[in-house]
Amino acid sequence: MTISPLTPRLVAALALGVAVVSFVTARRDVSMRLDELRRVEIDRANQQASQLEPDLAPLIDDGEVPAQRTRLERSVSQHGAVGAMVFDVKDNRVVSTPGLPQPLIDHAAKVVQSAQGHPKTDTWRDGPLDVLLSTRTISQAGAPLGTLVIVRDANAITSARWAFWEDALIGTVVQVLAIVVLTIALVRWSLTAPVARTARWMRDLRLGAPTQKMMPGADLFKPLTQEVVRLVSSLEVARASAREEARLRDAHESHWTAERLRVHARSKLGRRPLFVISNREPYIHMRKNGSVETLVPASGLVTAIEPILRACDGTWIAHGSGNADREVVDQHDRLRVPQDQPEYTLRRVWLTPEEEEGYYYGFSNEGLWPLCHIAHTRPVFRAADWASYQGANQKFAQAVLQELEGTESPIVLVQDYHFALLPRLIKDARPDAQVAVFWHIPWPNSEAFGICPWQTDLLDGLLGADLVGFHTQAHCNNFLETVDRALESKVDWEQFTVRRRGHVTCVQPFPISVDVREPGGLAPPEAAQPFRRTELLGSLGVTAAYLGVGVDRIDYTKGIVERFHGIERFLERWPEYVGHFSFAQIAAPSRSRIQRYRDLETEVASEADRINERFGTASWRPIILSRRHHGHEEISRYYRAADLCMVTSLHDGMNLVAKEFVAARDDGDGVLILSRFAGASGELRDALIVNPYDTDELASALHRALTMPDTEREARMGRMRRTVRENNIYKWAGMLTAALASIGPEP
DSSP states (O other), X not given: OOOOTHHHHHHXXXXXXXXXXXXXXXXXXXXXXXXXXXXXXXXXXXXXXXXXXXXXXXXXXXXXXXXXXXXXXXXXXXXXXXXXXXXXXXXXXXXXXXXXXXXXXXXXHHHHHHHTTSOOEEEEEETTEEEEEEEEEEEETTEEEEEEEEEEEOHHHXXXXXXXXXXHHHHXXXXXXXXXXXXXXXXXXXXXXXXXXXXXXXXXXXXXXXXXXXOTTTXXXXXXXXXXXXXXHHHHHHHHHHHHHHHHHHTTOOOOOHHHHHHHHHHHHTTOOEEEEESSOSOEEEEETTEEEEEOOOOHHHHHHHHHHHHHTOEEEEEOOSTTHHHHSOTTSEEEESSSSOOEEEEEEOOOHHHHIIIIIIIIIIIIHHHHSOSSOOOOOOHHHHHHXXXXXXXXXXXXXXXXXXXXXOEEEEESGGGXXXXXXXXXXXXXXXXXXXXXXXXXXXXXXXXXXXXXXXHHHHTTXXXXXXXXXXXXXXHHHHXXXXXXXXXXTTTTEEEETTEEEEEEEOOOOOOOOOTTTTSOGGGGSOOOHHHHHHHTTOOOSEEEEEXXXXXXXXXXXXXXXXXXXXXXXXXXXXXXXXXXXXXXXXOTTSHHHXXXXXXXXXXXXXXXHHHOOSSOXXXXXXXXXXXXXXXXXXXXXXXXXEEOOSSBSOOHHHHHHXXXXXXXXXXXXXXXXXXXXGTOTTSEEEOTTOHHHHHHHHHHHHHOOHHHHHHHHHHHHHHHHHTOHHHHHHHHHHHHHHSOOOO
């Protein structure tokens, strides 16, 4: 491998660093070894002094100088010392062994004087003489008599010093060479080679050559990997968008994409800011295992609205529901999102548990939800819930008006039935704002809506908007009829407008949809891989030749129990499918704090168990019920593996599951069984349209789906895919934006 120009500098820096560390370590090691030798000599001196003290004390006390010299000479000879000296209490030399030079004796006197009666060790060197001096006080009966100085040879310590340093320096050189060589080898093995592979991988991606989709060395370069993968994903999406745009131009087709929506939003909105209000936020922050994680809830609304907000640097106002949401906002409850590439603002509104209980679970989902869905569940209206609903709308209105400060002719897009009062509150305070509200659920007939004790307040709130949008024309008609009967206003049935208090509200249908991803186009490569039915069923512990799928929240409007009854009737009428057809029902728990939903969850599980007990075997079950939340990729596996999908809503504004199934079937196969009471049935005419209340019709639709000829099945799916592709989620957002922008603000 060629050494880059950086390598010599890297090696030099590494060698210098290792050398410095090794030198410091060697110095400490040499010092410790020398200290050990000194301690040995000091211990020998102390041992010699301990033996001398009992004999010297009486001799010093009696003034026997010759006897002292004799005793010192004998001790020096026995212990291999250089010499010894005795000083009196005034630090004057009394006696010393022969052969000690006068400069050494003078130095010893200074050491004794500085010791001040305490033991002390010092060194002295003069030419070949290198000694260690140790002092010891001589006492008798507690009274000091003088000081004994033992002189020992230190030449061995000095010689050992150079030997130790020689060993240390050789060891340092060896360590430097070994560490540098090993480090270079490890760098080349664990860093240089992965960098080279990563460079080749990025070059292949740049050139569009076939390559692996995961970055090489992802574990090693984890911080870098996240950014590179995002960059690669953006590059792939941009290329796919370009290919798709080229294909559409060549085919003279017009297809809405996220980028087209961005351009469309800029041209329609200009420099005017967009403000979106919804109950659910596009990003949720949750604290898990001591850290804050960012969750992106699966939502078609986020898919549709985000490109517009990114294009105009808008603001999304939503309820902060995450347990770490407060930790990441600023002092004004705002933060920039998305985290990896901030392009718009998320403003969070805080609701107390009591407010959420009354506004969301109470009035919105026990009152308005069953009221608008004719599914035979009695709506519950409580004055306390209505007060909470009013309070929540007021709180959101206050937040919206704060965000609107300093803007001219802002555009406000209110989402869904949680904020029926909000358009009027905003419009009264800011007449220059262009306000739209999109109602994502059905609007019932006027008699049904008249059940609500506060229908006039709700209608008046909605008519504060310049534009009210529904999924279908039928819902628009129902809304206008309700307004015509309940309020003093002028309804124009030709223009589909309502004039009230001098303000005109347009009412239009905007069928919401999904993002259709073409194989090899906008879809992530892993999403285009085929999913084998046998493998999926094997993971569920079932063996079957045919598979059906249903994907729903556990909600009484979805007709899950009616669907199960249709499957039961199908197996009764066509027993040859017993043991061969299984139905996978993905049922996500929803609004479990409401008793009706808890009861329904129990009923769904009970019916599945009953039918399985009636028809099931050890290796096969007719109904595979999974009561948990599933990710988008996991659901896609079911869509792509299934022979059919059942959507049996008892009443639904649109039902995106039907469109998601069609969008997922880029193989052109599969049959959709669709309730006539779902808004999607008006667009997906090639589905098998059924009445979910008619059990025999459901059974017949199942049999027809499983026996339909290949050519008919593929033709039906092809036409439905074209419909969903041409009317996708981006077109929905684009048409809604264009309609709102075309309505002039109040004078």
